[in-house]
Amino acid sequence: MILQKQFYLRDDVVQVSKDLLGKFLVTEIDGKRTSGMITETEAYRGLDDKACHAYNNRRTKRTETMFREGGRAYVYLCYGIHHLFNVVVGEEGVANAVLIRAIEPVDNIPVIQKRRKIDKLKPQLTAGPGVMSKALGIKTILDGTTLLTKLNTIWIEDRGIQIEEVDIQAAPRIGVDYAEECAEWPWRFYIKNSRWVSKK
DNA sequence: AAGAGGATGAACT
DNA sequence: GTTCATCCTCTTG
Numbered sequence: 001m002i003l004q005k006q007f008y009l010r011d012d013v014v015q016v017s018k019d020l021l022g023k024f025l026v027t028e029i030d031g032k033r034t035s036g037m038i039t040e041t042e043a044y045r046g047l048d049d050k051a052c053h054a055y056n057n058r059r060t061k062r063t064e065t066m067f068r069e070g071g072r073a074y075v076y077l078c079y080g081i082h083h084l085f086n087v088v089v090g091e092e093g094v095a096n097a098v099l100i101r102a103i104e105p106v107d108n109i110p111v112i113q114k115r116r117k118i119d120k121l122k123p124q125l126t127a128g129p130g131v132m133s134k135a136l137g138i139k140t141i142l143d144g145t146t147l148l149t150k151l152n153t154i155w156i157e158d159r160g161i162q163i164e165e166v167d168i169q170a171a172p173r174i175g176v177d178y179a180e181e182c183a184e185w186p187w188r189f190y191i192k193n194s195r196w197v198s199k200k
Numbered sequence: 201a202a203g204a205g206g207a208t209g210a211a212c213t
Numbered sequence: 214g215t216t217c218a219t220c221c222t223c224t225t226g
Contacts, residue, residue, distance in 0.1 A: 042207070044207075051207070052207090053207080053222095060222075060223070061222080061223095062221085062222060062223085076207090076221085076222090077219095077220065077221060077222090078206065078207065078208060078221095079205090079206060079208055079209085079217095079218080079219070079220080080206090080218075080219035080220030080221065081208070081209080081218065081219055081220080082207095082208050082209075084207060084208085086207085099207060101207085124209095128208070128209070129207070129208070130208050130209060131208085131209075140221095173207070174207070174208090175206085175207050175208070176207060178205095178206085179207095198208095
């Protein structure tokens with residue numbers, strides 16, 4: 001079942017971030033369908049989170065996507081190289097998002113390996129926000145695109161897997177040392193025991 | 201108009 | 214542990 005709008009419109013971006021664990025991120029790009037199970041996420045909140053691009057509800061050309069209604073992709077270029085994929089969360093006007101940091105490859109793994117130029121099946125393939133996007137063919141051109149229909153190129157499915165609270169590990173987010181006290185907030189979540197996580 | 205720096209990853213020593 | 218690839222966005226003047 002493709003995730004519906006209500007899933008994304010919730011106000012609690014931290015809860016949505018946890019709920020995305022165990023869901024399946026699917027893309028259909030260059031005529032090839034690839035997917036993976038989400039194993040690692042991070043929550044970002046525009047209102048009061050200094051690590052968020054839209055901190056203090058700051059609107060710029062780049063952050064405008066985050067203010068849109070939940071259920072769209074927010075994709076931006078990091079360090080001039082990496083395309084980072086986020087899910088926009090919340091009602092229109094609320095700048096919340098969830099960064100997808102890692103997946104466990106599921107569908108069409110050979111295509112994923114080819115995109116990554118890696119022959120083996122190992123975490124390096126899809127564990128990390130930049131390589132995850134590369135594995136699924138996600139680029140900044142997808143910024144603002146809806147996740148709510150399979151007619152498009154990217155969406156998220158629930159395939160009946162439920163990740164229990166005890167199997168979720170919370171930790172501070174990666175690479176946000178500049179965010180002062182917010183840097184310590186435990187808003188990074190990953191599936192315990194999964195090897196498909198960017199860092200232990 | 202110019203400059204700094206970033207929600208990273210890979211290849212080094 | 215360190216370096217650096219590489220480019221867009223935002224800030225400053």
